[in-house]
Structures are given as C-alpha cells and as structure tokens.
Amino acid sequence: MKQFIFLCMALSGFVATAQTRLIQYVKPIVGTQRMGHTFPGATVPFGMVQLSPETDTISYELNGKYNPDVYKYCAGYQYEDKTITGFSHTHFSGTGHSDLGDILLMPTIGKLKLNPGRSDQPHSGYRSPFSHQNEISEANYYKVKLDEYNITAEMTTSTRVGFHQYTFPKTDSAHIILDMVAGIYNYPDKNVWTYLRVVDDTTVIGFRQTNGWARTRTQYFAIAFSKAFIAHGFANYTLRNVYGGFWGRFDQRNNFPEIAGKQIKAYFDFKTNEGEKIKIKVALSPVSMEGALNNMRAEVPGWDFEKVKADGQQQWEKELHKIEIKGNTITKENFYTALYHTLINPTVYMDADGQYKGLDQNVHRAEGFTNYTTFSLWDTYRALHPLFNIIEPERNADMVRSMLAHYQQSPEHFLPVWSNSANENWCMSGYHSVSVIADAVIKGNAPFDANAALDACVTTARGRKYMNIGLYIDKGYIPDERDGNSVSSTLEYAYDDWCIAQMAKKLGNTAIYEEFSKRAQNYKNVYNPATGFMHPRLADGTFRKKFDALTTIGQGFIEGNAWNYTLFAPHDPAGLIKLMGGNKRFVGYLDSLFTMHLPDKFFEETEDITRDGIIGNYVHGNEPSHHVAYLYNWTDKPWKTQERIRMILPKMYKPTPDGLGGNDDTGQMSAWYIFSSLGFYPVAPGSDQYAVGSPAVDEAVVQLGKGKTLNIKVNNQSEKNVYVQKLLLNGKEIKTPFLTHADLMGGGELTFFMGPKHK
Numbered sequence: 001m002k003q004f005i006f007l008c009m010a011l012s013g014f015v016a017t018a019q020t021r022l023i024q025y026v027k028p029i030v031g032t033q034r035m036g037h038t039f040p041g042a043t044v045p046f047g048m049v050q051l052s053p054e055t056d057t058i059s060y061e062l063n064g065k066y067n068p069d070v071y072k073y074c075a076g077y078q079y080e081d082k083t084i085t086g087f088s089h090t091h092f093s094g095t096g097h098s099d100l101g102d103i104l105l106m107p108t109i110g111k112l113k114l115n116p117g118r119s120d121q122p123h124s125g126y127r128s129p130f131s132h133q134n135e136i137s138e139a140n141y142y143k144v145k146l147d148e149y150n151i152t153a154e155m156t157t158s159t160r161v162g163f164h165q166y167t168f169p170k171t172d173s174a175h176i177i178l179d180m181v182a183g184i185y186n187y188p189d190k191n192v193w194t195y196l197r198v199v200d201d202t203t204v205i206g207f208r209q210t211n212g213w214a215r216t217r218t219q220y221f222a223i224a225f226s227k228a229f230i231a232h233g234f235a236n237y238t239l240r241n242v243y244g245g246f247w248g249r250f251d252q253r254n255n256f257p258e259i260a261g262k263q264i265k266a267y268f269d270f271k272t273n274e275g276e277k278i279k280i281k282v283a284l285s286p287v288s289m290e291g292a293l294n295n296m297r298a299e300v301p302g303w304d305f306e307k308v309k310a311d312g313q314q315q316w317e318k319e320l321h322k323i324e325i326k327g328n329t330i331t332k333e334n335f336y337t338a339l340y341h342t343l344i345n346p347t348v349y350m351d352a353d354g355q356y357k358g359l360d361q362n363v364h365r366a367e368g369f370t371n372y373t374t375f376s377l378w379d380t381y382r383a384l385h386p387l388f389n390i391i392e393p394e395r396n397a398d399m400v401r402s403m404l405a406h407y408q409q410s411p412e413h414f415l416p417v418w419s420n421s422a423n424e425n426w427c428m429s430g431y432h433s434v435s436v437i438a439d440a441v442i443k444g445n446a447p448f449d450a451n452a453a454l455d456a457c458v459t460t461a462r463g464r465k466y467m468n469i470g471l472y473i474d475k476g477y478i479p480d481e482r483d484g485n486s487v488s489s490t491l492e493y494a495y496d497d498w499c500i501a502q503m504a505k506k507l508g509n510t511a512i513y514e515e516f517s518k519r520a521q522n523y524k525n526v527y528n529p530a531t532g533f534m535h536p537r538l539a540d541g542t543f544r545k546k547f548d549a550l551t552t553i554g555q556g557f558i559e560g561n562a563w564n565y566t567l568f569a570p571h572d573p574a575g576l577i578k579l580m581g582g583n584k585r586f587v588g589y590l591d592s593l594f595t596m597h598l599p600d601k602f603f604e605e606t607e608d609i610t611r612d613g614i615i616g617n618y619v620h621g622n623e624p625s626h627h628v629a630y631l632y633n634w635t636d637k638p639w640k641t642q643e644r645i646r647m648i649l650p651k652m653y654k655p656t657p658d659g660l661g662g663n664d665d666t667g668q669m670s671a672w673y674i675f676s677s678l679g680f681y682p683v684a685p686g687s688d689q690y691a692v693g694s695p696a697v698d699e700a701v702v703q704l705g706k707g708k709t710l711n712i713k714v715n716n717q718s719e720k721n722v723y724v725q726k727l728l729l730n731g732k733e734i735k736t737p738f739l740t741h742a743d744l745m746g747g748g749e750l751t752f753f754m755g756p757k758h759k
Helices: 002-019 245-249 289-299 305-320 329-342 384-391 393-409 433-442 450-461 469-475 486-506 510-526 573-579 583-595 600-605 628-634 639-652 665-678 741-745
Strands: 052-054 086-088 104-109 135-138 141-146 151-157 161-168 171-179 191-200 203-210 217-225 231-236 258-261 264-272 276-285 323-326 355-357 363-365 418-420 689-692 699-705 708-715 723-729 738-740 748-755
Touching (some): 052 141, 104 151, 104 161, 104 276, 141 305, 161 289, 161 305, 171 276, 203 289, 217 289, 231 258, 264 276, 305 329, 323 329, 323 665, 384 393, 384 433, 384 699, 384 741, 393 433, 433 450, 433 486, 450 486, 450 510, 469 510, 486 510, 510 573, 573 583, 583 628, 583 639, 628 639, 628 689, 639 723, 689 741, 699 741, 708 741
Parallel strands (some): 708 748
Antiparallel strands (some): 052 086, 086 104, 104 171, 135 141, 141 151, 151 161, 161 276, 191 258, 203 217, 217 276, 231 264, 323 699, 355 363, 699 708
C-alpha cells in the first residue's frame, strides 16, 4: 500500500512537472518570415552550433548587379520558400547581415546531384520540396520530411556538436552530400580555401576558410557517421587545374583520402533498408580539426539522439524557468519565444578544453571564464546585456571578460564594435562595449578587474585614428563632410562617454569622470534650434542647408531619420527636453512621432531594414527608437509611456512566422519585449535606473540568484487596463515612474495596480 501511494505521488509529481514545461511555448519559427531573420533549427543556449535548414542559395550578384535577396536570407531560411537545400551548422540569429551557413549536409537518394539547382526547378538539383505540415520546430529540435526523397530529417545539438538523424527508404543509392561551397551570402571568392580528409569509412575531418563579414575566419570540423559508407567521392570546382603537377598522378574524385581547393563538394554512399536511420555527428572547433574531434568525444561520445535532444531541451528548461509568468497562451508563446531568442547570442567560442582563436589569430586558452563571440553591440547594449545582468550575471561577466581579451589582442587596443569568430568587422557606429562594461560595473556584476576595464574603455574612447574619434574629440561633433553617419556617431559617442563617466565615478576616478562627463554633453552640438532636429553640421560650424528630416539615407544618420535620432540622448532626457524647448513641445514631438503619416517617398527611398516595424514614424524595427516610448516618464505625462508600450507590444510581437516587426538583432528586439512585458525598461544602460511602463503579464517570478526572487504581481490585468494606478515595492508605494537596480535585485514583491484610465 505504501509503495502504491509513493508511486501515485511520483506520478502526480511527474504530471505537474510535465505541465510546467516551458519549451512548449517556444516557437523558433517566429521571425522566419519577412525580416525577422531568425532560424528555425536546433541550438542550445549560447551554443556554438546552430543547426538549421537552408531554403535557397543566394548569390551576391544577380545578372552582374547586387542581389537584393541577399538581405532577405540573413538566416538562410524564409518561411514562404517551398524547397530545402540542406542543413548547415552556423547561423546568426536575427541579424541584418548575411554570413555563415558552414558545413552543409543534404541526404538524397537516386541519381547523384552535387548542385542544389534552382528553386523554380526543384528537380534540377539536390534540393527537395517540403511542406510546413511535415515540419516541427522546437527548442533544440528540428524535423522535416524531404518530399523528393521520402527522407525524414531530424536534428539536435550540444554546445559544440550538431547531431543529424536521417530516416531513409529502402535503396541501394543513398547519399549524404557535403557541400563546402554552400553558405549564406555567397559572393565571388568568399571561400578562401577548404580541406577535407577521409580518416576512415565513418570519419571525415576538415576546415573551411572564408572571407566574409569575418574577413579571416576558419571553421574546423569533424564528421562521424553511425554507419560506414560504401564509397565516397569529391568534386573540385576550383577555377584552376587542381589535377596538374604532382597531384595529377592521382584520381582524387573517387575514394581518394583527401582533397583541397576553394570550391569542394563531397558525397558519401550507402545502401539502406526501409526505415533505416543514419546518424551523423558534426563537431565544430575554432582552433583545429583535432579540437573538433575532442569536442565530439567530450560532448556526444555515443549515438543516442534522443538523449542529446533531451539534454539540450533540459538546458532550455533551466534557462526559461529563470522567469516564470502567468498569462494567456498567446502571452506565454510571445514571452518564452522572446526569452528563447535572447539566449542564443552571443555564442560560446572555445573548445571544450578552453582553447580558442583570438583576434590576433593566435590560439589562446580561456582561464577561468567562457570565451564568447557574436557581439552585435550596436543592438544588444540597449536591453540584452542589461537583461543578462539580472538573469545571466555569470555569463554576462564572462562576455565582458571576452571583450577585454579582444581588447588585449587588438593591435589598435580597441574594444569590440561588432565582432565574430576572432574578427572585428567595425559594423555600425559607437563604441558600445563601454556601455556593456559600465552597466556591469554600475550594477555590481564585475568579478573582473574593473579598473583595467575602465582603462580599456578610456583607451577605446581616445582612439583618435579610428571611426573619426579624433574629429569628435577636437570639435565636439563629427563634421558631415567626413562621415555619412556623422550625427548618429556623435550622439552615440556622447552616450558612451557618459557610460565611461559613470564607471569612473563608481571607481573613484575623478579626472576621468570630469573629462567624460563633459564629452557626454556633445550631443547638444548637433542640435539645430532653427529646424528643431539633430542636424548634420559642417566642419566650419554651420549646419547643412540641404536637409530632410524624414529621409533615412544621406542625412547623417544610420538606420533612422532625424525624427528618431533627435530623441537619442538616453543618458540625459531632462537635458534633451530643455534643449528642445521644454515639456509641452517635447510631448507634442513624441505624440507626432507615433501618429504622423509618412509620405510615400519615405517608403520609396528608405533602406529595406526600416520598412518593417513602423508605427507612424516610430521605427520599432530599428534599435535607436527602443527607448523612445519611455521618454514620456521625464515629462508631466508618464501615463503616455504606459499607453504606447501596450500599443507596441501586440503590433510588433506575435507567435507567428511573421511575428517580429523587424530583425531580432541577436536578441535585442526580444529583450525589449521581455523587459516591457514585465513592466520596466533600462533606458540608459550604465545607470542603475529603470523606467516604469505597463506590464503585459498577469504575474511573473524572476530568479535573481542566491536564493532571491522578484515576484511581480499585476492586479486587474487586461487589454483595456493599461494604465498604472499604483505601484508598490514590498508594500511601499513608488511615487515616481522609476525603479532602481537595487529595488529589483533586493527581491520581494513588485505589485502593479492597473486601470482603464490614466491618473
């Protein structure tokens, strides 16, 4: 009887646990349509491998001209496509740039085809039609039926290993194609060199060197097959006589053990029974082929696909449970999909033994920290890293350590701007590593040498030879003649300088605090009171005469126009309000931004990246506007922040393939959703302050570590009750629309009382 009772209790506990599984609400397919640029495949939190399908092969040029579809395929997959060309192991999540797509595998049967063919002629190559009805996309699991071959493809991952499982029909002509030419953003000469070596009839190793967004990138790999292949072959499309010279003595095409060249493809042949599964493990390494083999041995030594899937999904459960919410199903799907997207990047960039390739292209070992890459800092400093300081403090500290290692390995001693795979690509403006570092220091999450970090920030901000910083220092702004993004860069440098000042103040460095506090006011130097906008300024001190505040191209701004960037002084909203003429005018300006009707020419002339996510002239799909709705909190109408937030949330986020109003930008769009749905937002990272908004969840429990939790309760939550009537922290009323980091991290209960009318 006791055993029976115990069994019942155990089963009831199992049911309760199953009911609280949060990955059921994660929809990786969200953002795969239009310009979300997410991928639907498998990965673990911050994993080195992102194993996902490609739905087309896009060349940089089309008929000798730039192919606009390159931007469309930043993640390699578009939901409306009808065919799959294979499954590759590296992807950016939600970026505005196309790259990666390394080590593409494709299972086929029948006549061997080594080119993918065209999407309008699916039988012309190895690609296969597929249906979304036969597609499953979950956290760390992807499954699809390849209709051309009646093959079911499944995939899962560990941190450094991609695990494929292909279920074949009965055939004597089964193939696994390894396409080393394929990749996202294939412009001429992107492949610098590739190498393949067949170790035995179940093991292949190699590397791929590319000159893409990361201009000197080498991806090492090791492949293991669960079944021995009966034959293999190579195709070398390198535009030279690769069989000349001494290599001409050998026929490298059939069953030869190795091959090298710029354009290499390989195939591996099998005989299969009906329903037979061929499993393939692909391990990656930034260091060496031996490193890839060691990563495979360390992480996936066996062939249990379901165990690897379950282990990875349990990692996701652990991370997702750091914030548990109550709400309807749509709210949960939006929330946990957003949280999932925030936990993909940055990615681990080191072998299991701690070795990684540094910016100096030498091999280093991460001592006492995990090394990360994929720092899209122009995007993620705003909300993603502040979110990590709450729910992922140890990881965020390691990310700062990774930035400091980058700085030490940099010949110019510059912190990362947009870095990936031991390369700096200098994309976008600002030096926003300093924001991430300052935010960690200010919020007490700095288990590293904070003074050395301050030195790195100061050296970066004084780097006169780079990105027109010298002009900025000398003149207090960047002249329009010298930089097409002169206004944006000036504004972003001023904010970053303020971050350095706050860090210096925290560390007691008065001289640096005073120097950079003064520099932080440089944002005022590009405000033109005659036009009422931030305005390109010439070297002689005058403002440019030809100026259009609605145009995004050629006006001194990046991914935004003057209307958006005039509001970019997140470190000094009160000063900005005064500069723009006071409270009444500022509120009117904000109102106009959200309600104005854009002329047709805006959509004719604007960049592709600003066409999604627009409300009035507020561009939620581009990050410079992410703090804007919260600026009403510095006026006499803070309730308008609450109104705007609850208007933006359902318009920009839906649990559907087209459910993201713009690029997710390695998690920034999603981090905005997480903060805003919880009811507060970090307007100026580098400050300990959060601006209050309007929570969209019924309740939330945030795990703060060290046994502390923040319990957020929202009374009278509904679509109509968007206005905060009263806010209590541990029973004490908060009189201003602001919270501090200490308020949150102290734990306890944050209670919102909501209503249909503003106070």
